[in-house]
Amino acid sequence: MIRILQKDNRLTKALFAVIIGAAVVTMVITLVPGIFDNDATTSGIYASVRRPGVFGRFGQAEDIPTTQVNAIAERQLQAQRLPDFALPFMAQRVAQGLIQRAVLKQEAARLHLEVTESDVRNELRTRYAQIFFPGGNFIGEEKYKQLITSQGISVSDFEKDVRDSLLLDRLQSTITGGVTVSDNAVREAFRKQGLKVKFDYALISADDLKKSLNPTDAELEAFFKTNAARYATAVPEARKLSYIAFDVSSLPGGRPQISDADIQSYYNQHLAEYKVDAQVKVRHILISVAPGSDAKTDAAAKAKAESLQKQVKGGADFAKLAKENSDDPGSKERGGDLGMVRKGQMVPEFEKQSFSTPVGQTSDVFKTQFGYHFLQVTEKQDERTKPLAEVKDTIRPILEQQKVGGAMQNFANQLAAEAAKQGLAGAAAAHGLKVQTTDYLGADGVIAGVPDGSSMLSKAFSTVKGAAPVSVATGEGFAIFQVDDIHAAHAPAFADWKSHVADDYKADKVPQLLNAKLKALADRAKLLNDLKKAAAEEKITVKTSDLVDAAGSVPDVGSMSGPASAAFDLPKGGVSGPINSGANGIVLAVVEKQEPTAEEIAKNFSRTRDAMLNQQRQEVFSVYVTKLVEDYEKAGAIKLNKQAAQTGLQ
Template sequence: MIRILQQNNKFTKVLFAVIIGAAVITMVITLVPGIFDSASTGDPNIFATVHAPGFFGRFGDSTPVKATEVNQLAQRQLQQQRLPDFLLPYMAQRAGQILVQRAILKHEADRMGLQVSDEDLRRELQTGPFAQYLFPNGSYIGDDAYINFVQSAFQISRSDFEQQVKSDLELNRLQALVTGGVTVSDNAVRDAYKIQGTKVKFDYAVVSAEDLRKGINPSDSDLQNFFKQNAAKYANAIPETRKLVYASFDASNLPGGKPQVTDTEVQAYYNQHQDQYQVKEQVKVRHILIAVPSGADAKTDAAAKSKAEDLLKQIKTGGNFADLASKNSDDPGSKVQGGELGWLDRGKTVPEFDKAAFTLSPGQTSDLIKTQFGYHILQVEEKKTAHLRPIAEVKAEIVPVLEQQKAGAAEQNYSKQLEADAKKDGIEKAAAARGLHIVTTDYIAKDGVIPGLSDGSGLIAQSFSSAKGAAPASVAIGEGFAVFQVVDIKAAHAPDFAEYKQHILDDFREQQVPQLLSAQLNKLDDRAKVLNDLKKAAAEMNIPFKTSELVGKDGQVPDLGAMNGPGAVAFTLAKGTISAPINAGRVGVVLDVVDKQEPTPEEIAKNFPQTREQLLSAQHEEIFRVYIGNLTEKYEKAGAVKLTQKQSAPSPLGN
């Protein structure tokens, strides 16, 4: 019954993030031109401010959009879409607009009186998507567990979380108000499912970009001309590299060896961190639940009580509690474990259950306990009284912490001494005086690695911000520190043709492929239509010819991919029709529909409610998107959106 509340796994975090992020991510789909045109100087921690439009709006409340919130959303979108880091500035501007538009919607919802009360929030947490986590089986998990959930899932405070939920509810109300009058006709629903439920089977010829690519074999002269024509592209093709000299050490190299921890230090740490070693009052229990549905009549209640009384009688006369729980309990989460609930903190269950659990002694079984869930029989197995764990019990936990702290501090001091001596006498002499080995690297690029170091990323990064011959500097290397100096730099430069020939060939081929693919597809399509036979045209041109299964729009076809993509054209063609060229990226296809099956009236009727819901959802989304765009334009034109600095509208990628 309470197992889910004891989990702190990735799934729970993702579920929470999806729920609370849904309104932010899906509410705004398009960028609105002009929103980044107005600017003002101000707090760099604030991305933008939004106030109500009009003269009086300038003197009312303004909503700040924080730069940290923009960056967090941008990072989250970057990770979710698995995009490279260099797109972060673009994603940050998109994220900024999403949050600005959210603030605009919040102002509009407030103006319409759609605010959410504390009672509305309480009801949402008890009955909405968070209920199964915060009120499992109707029982509140308690303030401490609630706060822990919010912090682990969102890294925000409870008050910020509740404010976010309130804001989402308010915007949902606004969306419902804006889209509430939307309807779709029965004919539109039938037509939509007729398209959605249609299945096709087709022959298709596949022109592969990879096959075309292999056939592109330019001469050296062609490649040299290509290399010259694209000189700007290759100007810095060979990245900057640096040669370093360094000496590294870890705790084993410290004078006197690894620092030792004294009993006095352990005692001091224990005294300062006693809150970490406090044990709460807890009880370990089993239970049997005979459930009574909410609103059940007296007869149903009496039957449940009678069954519970019979089980209690069996237990009192020597019956095995665990066996009886496994066979009879209505709590699916604990019955398979003989009713075992594990250790419970005081105040974490409903009052009647909590009182009995903490009143009984270990080994005792309760009488019937009536709660909102039904009738319980409870058996106490063990108890823990609230107490402070003694130092002898926790010393083994404290010593490694102090050892790490002391070693870290000693390593840092040692690195500063080594750095100071290296600046004065040179790295070689300073390292030799301490018995440390000097290493000279090969030329290393920014994304390179240093063999022999557990983590050389910090050393490489810092070396690329240092000048050649600059004074030695120290840097952490995962396990220990290193003192280094940049001894040589090779600037980014264009490659020699000979050494870069394979890369140039790859680029040349890649440039030629789209044109060749288009030309080959058009030639195939023309020939197929002249012959009125796709198979014969494919054979003449030595192009692979295949036949699909009978597939719907949710299906997949080899080479062509998902049928809701470029291949969707097949559903619009009559049986026996040869398509126009279909460019699906790395392949091109011409297809010939050989069979087409439309859904029967019975299938349309069966799927009518679901299809109507899908159409309504799409209509709501489209109408609300237009509403957001118009509202944003209104606020922007009225000067109600002020940015902290001038922003460049991001150019769309693939949109």
């Protein structure tokens, strides 16, 4: 498959995150009841999916490894910056997505849908070329592999995902191919999209109402008692810890040293990483020929290339001719320079000429799928392995990190074992360290003197009081701690919590007050048929919007696709009911409406139809996927290995 990538350098605007995102199903995520109720028996397999019925019993099952579920879930957790405790939920969602993907692949096979090698090649060339061919040059096999594997997915899995995604796209096209929208529906949809309104609106601010509330102590205390359940655990659990902290400077025997023998051993074990492929530095001139061009056009391009090649051989400035004549936008401004290239980066014809032309010589004119080229080789480097002297400085920090990390982990284990027998104070004294004690801390507290105490607190809140000392990493070292005491979550005294109670009281009352005031204003404005007059009676400010469509927004009102969209359904002069966005509330009156012209509707007809078709196709496919997964589950075609799943979710 890597060879496929090496045969084209056309660019697209695809993002690498989109490529890797193919590993996580992004179709319809619906938690189907019962899908995790059955059982599969194969160890290490999270779930197994096969076609329902007799044929499914003898057909090929699609197994979903537990390792795949966990790996994707962890990547998603990191990408979304979610806490570790969300991993079980994320793993279940990932598993659901992968099960749906497997079901759809089984259906695609049942319908005899296929993806050929040519289909995959075209997908990589047209959608993902920019990622692997920046500036028109292939990034090379090594970097290609690194980019993929750095995302936690193997090259083979990535290439399989490209094929699977194409297959599922083909299935979706098959299922939704009959979806249509009528011309009248398209015109009406754009009429609504293109409709513009201008309106007056009376604004009531929730913040202003909150400021106007001044509850008495008696009212607050009554609220506190009425909502006792809300405050039962308002003061969170807090824990007091004792701990020994150390960094590399406290290691017995000091910082581990790296010897030349260590470096030599690492180098010997990783020789493959220091291999450098043979490469040549080339510059070229391209006279492009569009696919399908006639013989006359082809001959003219060849003749131009041959003429330029003769000029170069006659002593003309190669770089100057490239800038003036080459059709390769990625290199012409650099005088045709492509830099150093390795085997496998270019299409075969170009590669053959690059590695067979002597340094300082100019090749004959040759043809590729892009047109006619000739090139000049300016430098050659044979395949080699970087010597130890060249990479020694990069190996040392790797080994230092490994040795220091291992030494600190071993010392932490030793201290924890000694503390379990002698107590923290005894273990600390034996190594010239000190025991420190925290105040009572919440789960989000800060531990003084520890670079990163989050892991310590996380473990502390799952450790019982008096349990054996536990070791944890602290960013720049380790800590060994134990829980000395626990203050359980409890209700506060009213006097201590009065300011919080006041905030809660207002938060509860403001929405009720806002709704009441908005309703009274709307009723009065409709009765008078005059919003401005009704607002003036209550000393409420009235503002006027610009002409806006459904995609627009209005200050203090927000997006016109939200609650304020009611304006588009009102006639000119019509007054709305209460419109409450939470932060503000408005009542509006339409003063002008502007419909799109027939010319605007015609101009946007195709775009609107495509958008409607895409939306309806997604809706149809969503229903199809949900029903299909339900059918597979009811037929027992989805088997979950509960033991593997539970292990993976821990």
